[in-house]
Amino acid sequence: xxxxxxxxxxxxxxxxxxxxxxxxxxxxxxxxxxxxxxxxxxxxxxxxxxxxxxxxxxxxxxxxxxxxxxxxxxxxxxxxxxxxxxxxxxxxxxxxxxxxxxxxxxxxxxxxxxxxxxxxxxxxxxxxxxxxxxxxxxxxxxxxxxxxxxxxxxxxxxxxxxxxxxxxxxxxxxxxxxxxxxxxx
Numbered sequence: 001x002x003x004x005x006x007x008x009x010x011x012x013x014x015x016x017x018x019x020x021x022x023x024x025x026x027x028x029x030x031x032x033x034x035x036x037x038x039x040x041x042x043x044x045x046x047x048x049x050x051x052x053x054x055x056x057x058x059x060x061x062x063x064x065x066x067x068x069x070x071x072x073x074x075x076x077x078x079x080x081x082x083x084x085x086x087x088x089x090x091x092x093x094x095x096x097x098x099x100x101x102x103x104x105x106x107x108x109x110x111x112x113x114x115x116x117x118x119x120x121x122x123x124x125x126x127x128x129x130x131x132x133x134x135x136x137x138x139x140x141x142x143x144x145x146x147x148x149x150x151x152x153x154x155x156x157x158x159x160x161x162x163x164x165x166x167x168x169x170x171x172x173x174x175x176x177x178x179x180x181x182x183x184x185x
Contacts, residue, residue: 006140007053007120014045016083017059020075026066033062050119060146069149076153088113092161101163103185107135110158132169135181142176151181
């Protein structure tokens with residue numbers, strides 16, 4: 001895996017994914033499907049703070065190969081809850097105290113929270129209607145194959161941080177590196 005891959009995932013993200021895989025009883029079979037560098041990073045995620053996004057893509061492919069996209073979505077939700085809940089909840093609590101507890105306030109801080117998990121990838125939030133908005137994830141290259149399943153889980157977790165019940169209404173994947181998630185509440 002080249003260190004020159006255009007985006008990276010944090011060791012915290014990999015560690016949280018590994019813990020959730022173990023709870024599902026899938027760790028051994030998923031990791032066995034991965035290349036040696038990806039196996040090494042997954043089994044020792046804290047050896048480096050940041051890991052190549054290429055190994056995350058390979059890991060996601062292995063999850064779907066041994067299970068399905070719904071499992072990847074559940075893993076992504078649980079990874080956020082386990083790995084980043086401690087980091088994001090205080091950030092969101094401050095936002096909620098200042099700006100209110102609605103989905104617009106929570107997703108307005110999405111990019112700031114995302115920087116703890118992934119780098120080289122950006123996010124924008126645009127409120128499009130009183131109870132709707134668009135979360136755009138901007139990759140420096142084509143987005144990973146299972147980006148929608150991954151972000152469905154992440155959006156579910158982030159949506160639960162606020163007071164509104166958030167629904168993923170649609171996904172626009174016309175741009176290969178900019179999936180747009182249309183949310184309502």
